[in-house]
Ligand SMILES: [Zn+2]
């Protein structure tokens with residue numbers, strides 16, 4: 001009997017929340033979808049929510065759910081996260097009066113010990129909300145079918161081609177914003193980012209893996225404001241696939257913008273300087289000297305902050321409200337040629353990482369003029 005059951009372990013970053021998914025082997029690979037809607041971006045802090053949908057025979061125990069923080073994501077959906085580290089774990093889909101067997105559960109894919117063989121990404125939904133295509137262009141499988149690309153709900157809207165852009169995005173240049181609002185879904189964390197200035201280049205920070213691979217052991221330059229790009233007019237942004245980011249968030253990977261703290265204020269007028277304690281911000285020390293901040297209300301991933309880098313903080317790109325779209329391209333220059341710590345992610349999720357690397361390089365070729373290789 002046990003031979004017919006496939007067990008997959010799920011856990012949060014701190015390890016306080018752990019459970020097993022025990023399903024008949026025939027159920028695998030499970031269906032998964034990437035949702036790019038405004039709510040999913042702001043509730044995760046990332047460019048899309050990566051969720052796995054097991055058959056209804058999967059029902060987490062009341063004991064497990066009672067250990068977690070719950071957030072009413074929408075009228076129909078409740079999300080569950082670790083109170084200690086903020087990792088998003090599960091989403092209950094269905095009205096309150098449904099009996100358990102009628103409820104659909106979404107499992108945050110980043111909490112699973114393995115991706116390859118466990119789930120397959122079948123669709124993108126709500127691409128329309130991104131205006132610029134968001135992460136959907138960053139995900140282009142090298143083998144097999146591309147996921148379906150729904151503009152709105154899965155199966156309930158038109159599909160969109162790769163590199164789709166909203167007519168809004170194409171036809172109207174949005175008025176330039178002086179400050180970029182960043183906020184989580186529940187509003188418990190809200191702050192503003194100014195355009196880079198000469199001041200933004202001050203400060204010191206060690207070079208990140210997304211620019212110089214940690215594994216290469218190459219000597220890292222000592223100086224240089226690597227967090228600025230496009231002649232100092234934009235902040236660098238990149239995708240991190242390290243286990244710690246994945247588990248802290250519950251999403252496959254986390255998109256970070258590298259922003260000097262001097263460019264962040266807590267109010268729209270730029271008067272209230274940044275601090276590391278405001279609103280519903282909670283923090284979890286994921287390793288000595290490294291702090292991960294999340295919202296105590298909706299559990300959105302907010303910042304990565306390290307002692308080695310006091311002047312520059314990593315901001316979750318999903319929090320940003322850039323007028324031009326989810327990728328915030330008037331503010332951010334995407335590092336398209338490397339996914340940070342991809343070496344760590346390959347054993348667990350090779351097909352996903354290859355798809356994201358391919359998509360980002362296709363993006364780099366199309367929009368940044370970088371030869372595809
Ligand atoms: Zn935890």
Ligand SMILES: [Zn+2]
Pocket residue numbers: 035036037038039040041049126
């Ligand atoms: Zn969504």
Ligand SMILES: [Zn+2]
Pocket residue numbers: 184185186187188189280295296297298299300
């Ligand atoms: Zn929140």
